Amino acid sequence: MAAPATKNASGACVIPGGFTVLSLKFHTNSSAQHQLCVKEHRVRAEKSEHRPTDRTLFILNVPPYCSQSILKDLFSQFGPVQTVELSEKPGAPEEKHPDLSPHFKPPNKQCFKVAYVVFKHPSGVAAAKAHPYDSPLVVSSREKPLHTGVRKWIHEYRRSFVKTETLQQAVDDFMSRFDKSKDEEAERQKKEAEQQQEDEDGWTKVTKGGKGAKSRPHSEAADQRTVQKEHKKKKRKELLNFYSWQHRNTQKEHIAELRRKFEEDKQRIALLRAQRKFRPY
Known part of the structure; x- marks a missing residue:
């Protein structure tokens, strides 16, 4: 049986595990x-700034109707x-994908979640833990009403549309960054090609190539790795040749065994003929 909840001097309800229970009303x-x-969030294994x-x-x-903005208003x-920060389960922060467009976000899963509220001062955490249970937090108020039912669906549907001007601006920015990166890559390849050309004395300067380019190894470790690679390739070839020789030798032994049995059968037939006991028909 679980231990009962207790109330401290401020009226806060504390349950086993160090959690403080806060009551919440929709309106x-x-x-x-x-x-x-x-x-209070204290995890030794997790190190996050x-x-x-x-x-x-x-x-x-945290109920599904509580968004990040609502939680910020409640705990302010x-x-x-x-x-x-809202998450489906506790743990390390979820990795964000910078390549995804902010205009097309995947739908949020409607379920009870966990949240991490970071205050600017440590006193905010202590004040939230000392809040009395008899004073519930209100989600929807007259000043900031929360849409529900059909109004909520209509509001979310209208917010799902992206303005043409905003989308066009995002596409133009992406293409400008892409063209800039391509120009920088072409300029870098051009400089590397110029460095590879012979100088006035006839010497060729070999430099490290870009991504995907093969360069000659000049270090002792690289030469050693090349020698080891060739040695492994030679051993693999010898092993394949050994297996081929073993297969041929096995075939020869099998043929010799068949010939021996054939000779024994011939001698047995000749002995039966001599004894007049062989009747083939």
Whole structure:
């Protein structure tokens, strides 16, 4: 049986594991409440500059309708919030893909998540942990209403469209960066080709080529690796030749065995004929 929750002097509800339970309401007139479990984020194995141990609040049981902006508004009452991170499960920060366009994002999975709220000051974490359970946090208010139902679907549908001007600007920026990189690559290859040409004394300067180009090894380690590679290739060839010789030798022994049995059968037939016991028909 789990240990019961306790309340401290400030009225905060603390459960086993060091978590503080915060009550959450969708709006002020809601009779149902939701519970958030918060705790100071302290993980020794995880080293991240984005989650400082003294200013990060770890939150469990975040409902699907709570976005990053909503969490930032909710916890701003405890202190200035620097960043808010939502994740499907606790662990290291999810890797972002810079190659993906910000205008086409994959749909978010609708499920209960975990959150990491980073305050600008350590006092924000202490204030959130000391918040009384009897004072619930309100998600939707008159000043900042949260869309639900059909209004929410219409709002999300309208936000899914990308303006033509914004998309065209993103395409132009990408193409300009691509053309610039191609020009830089062509200039670099041109310089390398000029360096490979002979100078006035007839000497050829050999330099390291670009990506995919093969250059001659000039170090002792590189020469040693080349010799080892040739030695392995020679041993592999000898091994293949040995297997070929072994296969031929096995075939010769098999043929010799068949010939020996054939001679024994001939002698047996001749002995039966001599004894007049051989009747082939």
